[in-house]
Amino acid sequence: MQISDRVDQVSMTTVRSIDLVREDKTRKAYFAMVKFPPQQLYDMRQDILHKNEIEQLEDMSYRRRRHSFLLGRYAAKLALAKYFGESDLSSIEVKRGVFSQPIVCHFKGPAQIGISHADDHGAAVAFPEDHPMGIDIETIDLDRIGAINEWLSDTEQESIQCNETLKELGAFMLWSSKEAISKVLKTGLTTPFSVYEISKIDLESHSHEEQFRFVSHFKNFAQYKGITYVNRAEQYVLSFVIPKRTAFVLS
């Protein structure tokens, strides 16, 4: 199964439901991913953003930041619209909390949202308040691999030697899992990096030549696990962090 449905060469949107299966019950979450060039997305801003978010956008001086904001908000609105059963994306507001964490405001709430962006991709997951989650997307940019490797512990370096995909792309996968858990905890990467150390990463399944799924475990946060997809065709890795005892079923 591919995470993203390519619609054309330059733009794509996809929304998928996620079953979060636990012993007591199954909860629903929604994942959305978008890929858009800047001008096309900017032209759609009135349909996507709440009026307060448009003010925020217009206050942003850098074009790159405006684009990442729009990518993240568009993915967030698609996921939340599905979660709430709401067709008007601009009726949903995503505010910024004191640690820059996203806060959902909508009369059909409550709900939580996780957001990430990388180059022309935006990704988001809408989920229930009683079930923490985090998300992160990273572009596979082999020029960055040396810099990321410097931040990996010896254990992490060893953990990515057991499989060809891990040897090549493990650094991005570990990095995105760490960013995702830092969003669950709302700290971001402001703590010592060792706090988010990953003790183990395993190949869980691969259902398509270019789509692998890995699961990682955190040394200091045993109640969580990371689920990471690798999409070589679109050149990204995508991680979700969820409670360890939850089975993650992406439809």
Ligand SMILES: CC(C)(COP(=O)(O)OP(=O)(O)OC[C@H]1O[C@@H](n2cnc3c(N)ncnc32)[C@H](O)[C@@H]1OP(=O)(O)O)[C@@H](O)C(=O)NCCC(=O)NCCS
């Ligand atoms: C959180 C963090 C790891 C995200 O890294 P990034 O390179 O910006 O990467 P991503 O694109 O994957 O994620 C960005 C999104 O994460 C979310 N986010 C930011 N801070 C967050 C936090 N503390 N907790 C949860 N989510 C957060 C936001 O929705 C943001 O998108 P938006 O600004 O468009 O709304 C990084 O920003 C960080 O370490 N922040 C530290 C917290 C901080 O310093 N806050 C004060 C800033 S003024």
